[in-house]
Amino acid sequence: xxxxxxxxxxxxxxxxxxxxxxxxxxxxxxxxxxxxxxxxxxxxxxxxxxxxxxxxxxxxxxxxxxxxxxxxxxxxxxxxxxxxxxxxxxxxxxxxxxxxxxxxxxxxxxxxxxxxxxxxxxxxxxxxxxxxxxxxxxxxxxxxxxxxxxxxxxxxxxxxxxxxxxxx
Amino acid sequence: xxxxxxxxxxxxxxxxxxxxxxxxxxxxxxxxxxxxxxxxxxxxxxxxxxxxxxxxxxxxxxxxxxxxxxxxxxxxxxxxxxxxxxxxxxxxxxxxxxxxx
Numbered sequence: 001x002x003x004x005x006x007x008x009x010x011x012x013x014x015x016x017x018x019x020x021x022x023x024x025x026x027x028x029x030x031x032x033x034x035x036x037x038x039x040x041x042x043x044x045x046x047x048x049x050x051x052x053x054x055x056x057x058x059x060x061x062x063x064x065x066x067x068x069x070x071x072x073x074x075x076x077x078x079x080x081x082x083x084x085x086x087x088x089x090x091x092x093x094x095x096x097x098x099x100x101x102x103x104x105x106x107x108x109x110x111x112x113x114x115x116x117x118x119x120x121x122x123x124x125x126x127x128x129x130x131x132x133x134x135x136x137x138x139x140x141x142x143x144x145x146x147x148x149x150x151x152x153x154x155x156x157x158x159x160x161x162x163x164x165x166x167x168x
Numbered sequence: 169x170x171x172x173x174x175x176x177x178x179x180x181x182x183x184x185x186x187x188x189x190x191x192x193x194x195x196x197x198x199x200x201x202x203x204x205x206x207x208x209x210x211x212x213x214x215x216x217x218x219x220x221x222x223x224x225x226x227x228x229x230x231x232x233x234x235x236x237x238x239x240x241x242x243x244x245x246x247x248x249x250x251x252x253x254x255x256x257x258x259x260x261x262x263x264x265x266x267x268x269x
Binding site: 004007008011015018019022023025026031034035038041042045048049051052053054056057060061064065068069072073075076077079080090091092093094095097098099101102103105106109110113114118119120121122123124129132133136137141144148151152155156158159160162163 | 169170172173174175176177178180181182183184185186187188189191192193194195196197198200201202204205208211212215216218219220221222223224225226228229231232233235236237238239240241242243244246247248249250251253259260262
């Protein structure tokens with residue numbers, strides 16, 4: 001097989017993995033299944049980043065989403081249920097209206113995407129991006145970078161403030 | 169050949185699934201998972217346009233900022249969920265109606 005066919009097969013594999021596990025996240029009735037399906041969604045998105053030539057972002061996705069946010073969500077699941085409550089079911093409400101909204105959004109987006117003529121200024125070559133991203137953060141994007149660091153500090157302190165036990 | 173449209177379709181599917189999760193789930197943590205799906209779909213769009221449309225790295229920089237916002241949002245939202253669990257003894261969103269008139 002020639003390389004483009006192999007690339008297509010791998011791309012479709014990861015695209016189907018991403019969308020199918022996202023569907024499990026949304027439709028599964030067990031919270032633990034949802035959380036672990038979210039793991040596969042994040043992995044699939046990281047693989048799509050690799051396909052798009054974003055190596056730094058793929059590593060960041062794995063470290064922050066899988067290593068941080070997913071663990072945080074699992075903590076949230078575990079801490080908000082009694083220990084004997086092993087099956088961790090969740091219910092849905094307004095399933096049918098929600099499904100209608102989802103179908104409408106999906107149809108609109110796919111229609112718009114397939115009808116639009118996207119302007120292209122050429123494909124970016126598949127080079128390593130880490131050095132360029134670091135230089136951009138230290139030059140053009142230095143102010144947003146610093147604001148983001150202060151923002152993370154504020155979020156950290158705010159989360160600790162919200163969740164602390166009040167002295168009564 | 170894999171083009172821009174393929175990534176946009178994947179991202180549209182992820183976005184609508186995330187909207188579905190946010191709209192229909194009762195559990196607050198599950199709603200957060202839906203929000204993460206939506207943010208991820210936006211990220212796929214940013215990175216795909218940065219590769220195919222403008223041929224620069226700006227989209228990837230934006231994606232990094234989205235990831236930063238997502239991390240902060242998850243931390244703060246879980247703090248809110250935990251304190252809600254302490255007060256209401258439940259994380260079902262339809263039971264968090266203390267402010268209801």
